[in-house]
Amino acid sequence: MDKDERAVRREDESEPDDALAPDDELEPANGIEPSTALELLREGELEIVGRLVDATNVTLYATVSCPAGPDRRALKAGCVYKPIRGERPLDDFPSGTLAFREVAAHTVSSRAGWGIAPPTVFRDGPLGPGMAQLWLEVDEDVDVVSMILTRDPSLRRMALFDAVVNNADRKGGHMLPVDGRVYGVDHGVTFSVDPKLRTVLWGWRGEQLTEDEVTLLEILRSDLASELGLELRELLSRREVAATERRVESLLRHGTFPLPDLGRPAIPWPPF
Numbered sequence: 001m002d003k004d005e006r007a008v009r010r011e012d013e014s015e016p017d018d019a020l021a022p023d024d025e026l027e028p029a030n031g032i033e034p035s036t037a038l039e040l041l042r043e044g045e046l047e048i049v050g051r052l053v054d055a056t057n058v059t060l061y062a063t064v065s066c067p068a069g070p071d072r073r074a075l076k077a078g079c080v081y082k083p084i085r086g087e088r089p090l091d092d093f094p095s096g097t098l099a100f101r102e103v104a105a106h107t108v109s110s111r112a113g114w115g116i117a118p119p120t121v122f123r124d125g126p127l128g129p130g131m132a133q134l135w136l137e138v139d140e141d142v143d144v145v146s147m148i149l150t151r152d153p154s155l156r157r158m159a160l161f162d163a164v165v166n167n168a169d170r171k172g173g174h175m176l177p178v179d180g181r182v183y184g185v186d187h188g189v190t191f192s193v194d195p196k197l198r199t200v201l202w203g204w205r206g207e208q209l210t211e212d213e214v215t216l217l218e219i220l221r222s223d224l225a226s227e228l229g230l231e232l233r234e235l236l237s238r239r240e241v242a243a244t245e246r247r248v249e250s251l252l253r254h255g256t257f258p259l260p261d262l263g264r265p266a267i268p269w270p271p272f
């Protein structure tokens, strides 16, 4: 999806057209180094452009910009801004916690070297504290549905990531093809202590983990017991971090991708 008239409704419809930042002022986000993007997202001035119309929460398209400094050039990029106060209350997740879960999912993805979630931070903004995530320009020519149905190997790591973070909402629209890879977004309903894996990526169910995947999970296990665990404790409850350790442990014990649990919905609705 593009951030054009289809996708974004300006907050104040009476604003003149030039309230939308012209694209040529924006940094091509796909090329920004993750560490630079994180700094820009944390420290940049955040300005709301409009609301994403197909979103379920108050999910805003915004820009973040930093003026030039002594050792850096001026930067401006698009971002998604989800203020906590715009989170839709859910029965099965404590209120006001989804933004933290999005940041925690990015932390796990980045520490494991998966790079699945775009750079994501927790910060204050015009509508209060929430999450800000780098906006990526999606490659409209890539057919994600056919990648899912043909078990495209590039999606296998996302299936493993979702099993680790217990993602309850991996639908087609939450998979963004960009520059030959696929990013995952909308990780607000992750890290529940209850098993909730709900995904369209069941193509690898029950399949043996590769040696590389086992090694990666072993590294993740020890990181969760030390630094990563401490980082996640800033974002999630103690029980949720412990449950994450147990999920990694269980993946290693079984040595396989999880199977759908027949007692609960395995696929998000709508799936795309």
Ligand SMILES: Nc1ncnc2c1ncn2[C@@H]1O[C@H](COP(=O)(O)OP(=O)(O)O)[C@@H](O)[C@H]1O
Residues within 6 Å of the ligand: 001, 052, 054, 055, 056, 057, 058, 059, 080, 118, 133, 134, 135, 136, 137, 138, 173, 174, 176, 185, 186, 187, 188
């Ligand atoms: N970082 C991003 N870059 C580009 N597009 C995004 C990004 N995050 C979300 N989107 C697009 O916006 C839509 C709505 O965002 P999402 O995170 O799913 O919001 P909600 O929590 O309200 O469902 C997504 O389905 C996706 O198409």
Ligand SMILES: [Mg+2]
Residues within 6 Å of the ligand: 055, 056, 174, 186
């Ligand atoms: Mg969504």
